[in-house]
Amino acid sequence: MLTLKKHPDNVEVCLLKTGKKITSVYWHPVRNPELRNAVSDVSGFDSEAFRDRFGLSPGQSSQILDHLNSGTTPEDKLQKVFFKVKRFIEDRLYSEMDLGKSNQELVLKYPKGNDTWGELMLCCGASSSGKSYFLFKRVKDNLDGAEKDKRRFTIISNEFNKDKTLDKLGLRKEKYRNWIHGIDVSDDSLENSPHETPQAFYDKEVKPFIDEARPGQVLIFDDCQDSCCNVQLRHAINKCQRTSRHDSVGLAFILHSIRSGIWSSTASSNCKYFVLFPRSQRGKCRDFLNKEMGSTLREAREHIADFSQSGRAMIVRLFSPQCLIGEKMIRLL
Numbered sequence: 001m002l003t004l005k006k007h008p009d010n011v012e013v014c015l016l017k018t019g020k021k022i023t024s025v026y027w028h029p030v031r032n033p034e035l036r037n038a039v040s041d042v043s044g045f046d047s048e049a050f051r052d053r054f055g056l057s058p059g060q061s062s063q064i065l066d067h068l069n070s071g072t073t074p075e076d077k078l079q080k081v082f083f084k085v086k087r088f089i090e091d092r093l094y095s096e097m098d099l100g101k102s103n104q105e106l107v108l109k110y111p112k113g114n115d116t117w118g119e120l121m122l123c124c125g126a127s128s129s130g131k132s133y134f135l136f137k138r139v140k141d142n143l144d145g146a147e148k149d150k151r152r153f154t155i156i157s158n159e160f161n162k163d164k165t166l167d168k169l170g171l172r173k174e175k176y177r178n179w180i181h182g183i184d185v186s187d188d189s190l191e192n193s194p195h196e197t198p199q200a201f202y203d204k205e206v207k208p209f210i211d212e213a214r215p216g217q218v219l220i221f222d223d224c225q226d227s228c229c230n231v232q233l234r235h236a237i238n239k240c241q242r243t244s245r246h247d248s249v250g251l252a253f254i255l256h257s258i259r260s261g262i263w264s265s266t267a268s269s270n271c272k273y274f275v276l277f278p279r280s281q282r283g284k285c286r287d288f289l290n291k292e293m294g295s296t297l298r299e300a301r302e303h304i305a306d307f308s309q310s311g312r313a314m315i316v317r318l319f320s321p322q323c324l325i326g327e328k329m330i331r332l333l
Contacts (some may be wrong), residue, residue: 001027001035002026002037002070002332003026003032004023005026005034005035006023007035008090011026013027013330014106014107016097016105016106017106022272025330027236027323031094036225037097038105041071042068043069044100045065045092054081054085055081064081065085066320067082068085068198071171074237078088084124085150095329095331097329103181106326106330107141108325110142110151110250111120113216114151115153115248116215116216116217117215117249118151118248118250118252120241120251120270120271121253122255122273122274122275123135123176123253124256124260124264124274124275125277126280127279128280129279130298131254132163134275136166151179151217152214153217154217154220155211155222156209156210156220157184158185158223158224158226159186160182160183161182166182184208185201185228186228186230190228195197196214198228199229199234200291202233206233207236210240213244213247213249215247215249216250217247217249218251219249220239220249220252221237223236224253225255225260234262234277236326237251237253238266241267244268258274258281258284258288259284273316276288276315276318277312277317278310279308280305281303286301287300289303289316295333310327310328311326311328316324
């Protein structure tokens with residue numbers, strides 16, 4: 001179940017941001033009514049999709065929700081559907097948090113501390129879906145946060161020298177210079193270097209910064225499939241997925257497709273998070289939730305429809321507790 005109340009058995013899954021106030025959102029392994037998030041009025045569940053689910057008219061829906069708010073039970077023909085609605089809402093209160101149109105938002109930050117493991121993340125989406133923006137905005141939020149939590153980032157990108165997202169977020173400013181190290185791995189970088197082969201370029205310009213990454217550092221690989229040393233970078237990414245945790249080095253990398261062959265073959269068993277973009281790849285995201293995460297086809301369609309309305313990115317947490325996290329919604333799987 002999801003809760004905002006502290007308990008020794010809780011696991012933090014994300015943060016609830018209300019202005020400058022930050023509150024932890026926890027997962028608790030069993031349903032505990034004492035930890036359930038309080039809702040004084042369930043009328044917020046009333047929507048066209050809600051009424052369609054149970055075959056209710058606006059008047060019938062209002063009547064049932066009024067009974068739930070007052071703690072009473074209808075004695076007429078609505079009694080049967082009343083208990084279905086009650087069970088549905090109770091399940092949602094335990095397994096979902098929907099912020100709707102409020103000014104609150106859900107955020108996923110790096111773990112506290114500057115020498116802790118930065119975890120593993122794969123970001124998949126079509127061109128212009130928001131992959132680079134999501135990862136670099138997360139970098140900016142970390143560097144703009146508390147000094148004790150600031151990390152060092154190495155960005156290995158096929159377009160580092162001309163990436164407009166970095167300019168848009170201001171990550172090339174002087175104040176970030178000591179925290180971000182960028183390596184451009186485009187064909188132009190190889191041609192303009194003194195190295196004659198992709199292997200030589202990788203050995204001198206890239207490999208030392210991967211091998212010498214310190215605890216707490218995060219390696220970010222952006223569009224490396226099109227780089228001048230893509231074979232070497234693929235091996236480095238796969239190795240980092242298996243071994244970087246032992247060195248407390250985090251990893252985040254970008255692919256255009258969830259199924260990218262040997263580029264993504266180990267991701268589902270090693271990465272803690274998959275970041276998907278349901279607005280740009282609805283079918284692929286639906287199939288992933290259905291075939292890889294165990295959701296029924298109907299549930300997968302509902303997840304995609306709901307999260308595409310709540311924001312561009314949908315974070316899939318693959319490790320227990322498995323859940324979906326958006327800007328305005330979190331839902332257990």
